[in-house]
Amino acid sequence: MSRGRFAGPRPERGPIRRGTGPALPRRGRGGEARRRPAARPRERDRGDDERGPLEIALVGDLTDNEADLTDKLLGVPPGGECTIWFDSPGGNPYCAMALSTLMKLRGVRATGIVGGECSSAALWPFATCIRRLVTPYSVFLFHPMKWQSEEHIGITEAAEWSRHFVEIEGEMDRMLCDLFGRSHDLIAHWIKTHRYVSGKEMVEAGLAEMVALETLPELLPPAAD
Secondary structure, three states: OOEOEEEOOEEEOOOOOOOOOOOEOEEEOOOOOOOOOOOOOOEOOOOOHHHOOOEEEEEOOHHHHHHHHHHHHHOOOOOOEEEEEEEEOEEOHHHHHHHHHHHHHOOOEEEEEEEEEEOHHHHHHHHHOOEEEEOOOOEEEOOOEEOOOOOOOOHHHHHHHHHHHHHHHHHHHHHHHHHHOOOHHHHHHHHHOOOEEEHHHHHHOOOOEEOOOOOOHHHOOOOOO
């Protein structure tokens, strides 16, 4: 879980870029170039209720896709079900909190499936899913929040940001443990050691279910009578 750079009062991952305001934290691997272009999440056109569960793709950087992801989640009726496909390196921690909060307050019953990577800030919406599925090839990265400044700021502003940074880091880590329903010790150790965790290890820790690379019947439309 990383939180990378500060931009304005919003955190982000990636190299330092000039901008306005102090840099913010980012749950994402800080400092590296993006490995893939940001992809817009897509909702499957169901047509009618017989097409199976609503599906949302949480792919690429959370920050770049926040508006689209929020819109897609708001398309799920309160208390409704959906399937979220994950392949994300993370992003802005505030974005992660907002998505998780939306899902919790609206009672969205999501099944999260990690097809590739689910790292850093992406861990929060995944942990919010009521059912979490992984494959032997799924990858997760847990790590401390990081931040970097984007411009010269006054000492008072920098001191206030440092105070807030420590506070939000602790709150987010506790929130993640609560969402996963696990003790703080294991997840705190993974965060502290910048740990890459496999799908198998997530299952062994009781955080997810293992699925094979074969068709999941529950994702298929109901059979015709």
